[in-house]
Amino acid sequence: MRIVACTEGSFGKLEPFSLEMIAAARGAGVAGDEVVAFFAGQELEPAIANLGAADRLVAASAGNAELIAAESYARLLRDTVAAEEPDLVLVPYSANGLDVAGDLAARTGWPLVSYVNEIRRDGDRLTVVAQVYGGKILAECSVPLPAILMVNPGAFAEAERRSVDPSKLQHSDATAVVAEGKVRLVGVDVPSYDSVDLTTAERIVCVGRGIGDEASIDIARGLADILGAEIAGSRPVVDSGWLPKVRQVGKSGQKVKPKLYLALGVSGAPEHLEGMSKSDLIIAVNTDPKAPIFNVAHFGATCDLFDLVANLSERLQAASGR
Amino acid sequence: MKILVVLRMIPDSAGELELTSDGRGIDREWLDFQLNDFDDHALEEAILLKEAVGATVVAVAIGEGSNRVLQMAVARGADEAVALEAEGDGIIESRAIASSIVALARSKAADLVLCGVQSTEDLFGQLVPYAGTLLGWPHVSGSSRLGIEGSALRVTQERGGGIAATYEIALPAVIGVQTASKAPRYVSGSKLREASKTAIGKAPSEPAGFERSAEIVALRLPGQRGTGENLGDNPENVAERLASILAAKGFAGV
Ligand SMILES: Cc1cc2nc3c(=O)[nH]c(=O)nc-3n(C[C@H](O)[C@H](O)[C@H](O)COP(=O)(O)OP(=O)(O)OC[C@H]3O[C@@H](n4cnc5c(N)ncnc54)[C@H](O)[C@@H]3O)c2cc1C
Numbered sequence: 087m088r089i090v091a092c093t094e095g096s097f098g099k100l101e102p103f104s105l106e107m108i109a110a111a112r113g114a115g116v117a118g119d120e121v122v123a124f125f126a127g128q129e130l131e132p133a134i135a136n137l138g139a140a141d142r143l144v145a146a147s148a149g150n151a152e153l154i155a156a157e158s159y160a161r162l163l164r165d166t167v168a169a170e171e172p173d174l175v176l177v178p179y180s181a182n183g184l185d186v187a188g189d190l191a192a193r194t195g196w197p198l199v200s201y202v203n204e205i206r207r208d209g210d211r212l213t214v215v216a217q218v219y220g221g222k223i224l225a226e227c228s229v230p231l232p233a234i235l236m237v238n239p240g241a242f243a244e245a246e247r248r249s250v251d252p253s254k255l256q257h258s259d260a261t262a263v264v265a266e267g268k269v270r271l272v273g274v275d276v277p278s279y280d281s282v283d284l285t286t287a288e289r290i291v292c293v294g295r296g297i298g299d300e301a302s303i304d305i306a307r308g309l310a311d312i313l314g315a316e317i318a319g320s321r322p323v324v325d326s327g328w329l330p331k332v333r334q335v336g337k338s339g340q341k342v343k344p345k346l347y348l349a350l351g352v353s354g355a356p357e358h359l360e361g362m363s364k365s366d367l368i369i370a371v372n373t374d375p376k377a378p379i380f381n382v383a384h385f386g387a388t389c390d391l392f393d394l395v396a397n398l399s400e401r402l403q404a405a406s407g408r
Numbered sequence: 409m410k411i412l413v414v415l416r417m418i419p420d421s422a423g424e425l426e427l428t429s430d431g432r433g434i435d436r437e438w439l440d441f442q443l444n445d446f447d448d449h450a451l452e453e454a455i456l457l458k459e460a461v462g463a464t465v466v467a468v469a470i471g472e473g474s475n476r477v478l479q480m481a482v483a484r485g486a487d488e489a490v491a492l493e494a495e496g497d498g499i500i501e502s503r504a505i506a507s508s509i510v511a512l513a514r515s516k517a518a519d520l521v522l523c524g525v526q527s528t529e530d531l532f533g534q535l536v537p538y539a540g541t542l543l544g545w546p547h548v549s550g551s552s553r554l555g556i557e558g559s560a561l562r563v564t565q566e567r568g569g570g571i572a573a574t575y576e577i578a579l580p581a582v583i584g585v586q587t588a589s590k591a592p593r594y595v596s597g598s599k600l601r602e603a604s605k606t607a608i609g610k611a612p613s614e615p616a617g618f619e620r621s622a623e624i625v626a627l628r629l630p631g632q633r634g635t636g637e638n639l640g641d642n643p644e645n646v647a648e649r650l651a652s653i654l655a656a657k658g659f660a661g662v
Pocket residue numbers: 180181293294295296297319320321322323334335336337338339340350351352353354355356357358361371372373374377389390391392422525526550586
């Protein structure tokens with residue numbers, strides 16, 4: 087079996103999930119299978135320096151694009167799939183992957199399973215486990231080959247980082263493909279961390295939609311202050327404008343790993359867990375005992391967050407005032 | 409400009425989800441269905457575009473409670489409401505409904521298809537790349553801002569790590585909305601009552617355009633993965649335990 091593992095990187099950095107795709111491909115295969123890493127980006131160095139765990143690297147670089155739009159990435163991947171005739175293509179569940187996986191599936195007619203956490207070979211098919219309903223239900227699926235899987239970042243351990251042997255690299259120039267694209271990049275915004283950089287914070291209090299309204303953020307902020315923690319939010323809280331974008335944790339926000347992560351009214355959707363599940367100590371408060379946040383929490387409580395914050399703030403304050 | 413916006417009714421994931429006896433589906437009998445959150449943002453973005461540059465907005469809904477949500481869409485500013493017939497009453501698979509959405513985009517002569525970037529039932533792939541590719545139109549998933557510059561669409565897309573890319577695309581196009589440029593608006597009861605008189609069109613479902621697909625063998629509830637400790641639901645007890653846990657780990661000045 088031949089497996090194409092899609093990887094991504096921009097601004098001189100490889101996305102860490104790229105190494106997870108290679109590990110997932112190794113795990114899905116058996117001895118003798120071949121894992122081909124696919125990369126498309128402005129510069130190749132991060133891919134060449136890190137993707138040596140794959141058997142080969144097929145890479146396209148486009149000096150004219152700071153970021154390769156998914157449209158161009160998908161087209162380059164299509165060419166690679168036509169040439170390599172793989173049995174399986176692994177695409178990371180990323181902003182880019184969301185456009186790429188379905189595009190390839192629509193053009194090839196191959197089955198696609200999204201949000202995959204586990205992959206097992208079952209004769210000439212695969213059995214995969216995917217997350218649905220915000221991580222509340224797992225779906226075991228049987229998949230005929232060839233197929234495409236969109237894999238959750240964080241579900242597989244990273245493959246070892248080592249450089250690609252020059253004889254295993256096949257490089258092409260993608261400048262023309264990018265120039266032909268209908269989706270034209272006109273700007274890239276990189277967040278400014280002048281105000282706060284959550285990735286270096288040691289303590290974080292994160293509020294989710296369970297906080298209810300903007301005014302209530304202050305209640306959580308009070309507890310954060312007592313704990314010497316930064317305040318952060320899930321996507322809906324940031325979308326509502328209750329906290330600035332730099333304070334969003336998760337897939338399209340920051341990936342954090344503090345010593346303490348206190349989640350208040352956060353359900354723990356896979357896109358949120360991706361940004362915080364590696365924190366040292368996770369405490370979650372959520373009235374729904376089935377909330378997926380409890381799957382990663384070290385301590386969980388199912389009481390109302392407002393009751394808890396009031397009680398805990400009072401206790402901590404009394405203790406420090408002593 | 410004509411905008412087709414897709415509204416999918418999905419089970420409320422915050423509620424209790426129970427499996428059917430054959431373990432292949434979720435028990436829909438007592439479920440609450442609600443509009444897919446991202447589709448709500450797509451609707452808002454469609455109305456914002458209409459207000460900014462003028463457009464006709466056709467809302468198409470699928471699933472249980474479609475009529476109710478279409479009335480809400482009209483109350484918010486949609487010009488036309490269409491209920492798409494669903495195949496069976498199971499999961500709304502974007503892979504399966506893509507061909508119906510494509511047919512509607514063509515018959516309504518839409519220049520722009522907007523829908524949520526994903527739904528919680530998108531197991532077999534997302535609507536945006538399927539519809540975009542089948543239509544032969546460019547598609548971008550995960551927008552946080554849309555606007556019109558001259559004759560082109562300007563899309564800001566959220567990438568990882570807080571990075572946002574802005575693209576320009578000539579229409580027609582399919583966009584997967586993650587966040588509308590402004591939070592979805594509320595509508596008054598009087599507007600809703602008025603909208604309840606709107607005629608709702610019907611569209612038949614087209615056969616799914618794909619032959620082979622993966623299939624669900626079994627659904628299950630995730631086992632408690634972590635070795636986490638449950639501190640219970642009494643706030644005073646929880647606060648007491650947490651205060652001592654935090655103190656023991658050096659996070660509080662006890
Ligand atoms: C491409 C993509 C990228 C994304 N990126 C991100 C990201 O970066 N970060 C992110 O967070 N999400 C992201 N998401 C969204 C994600 O899928 C979820 O929608 C989001 O994480 C849900 O946020 P939440 O937990 O705050 O809200 P909900 O899921 O609505 O959960 C609210 C929770 O609060 C609980 N609750 C309510 N009231 C109380 C109370 N009084 N006391 C205690 N608990 C209460 C409820 O039981 C519920 O579990 C992304 C999605 C996509 C498709």
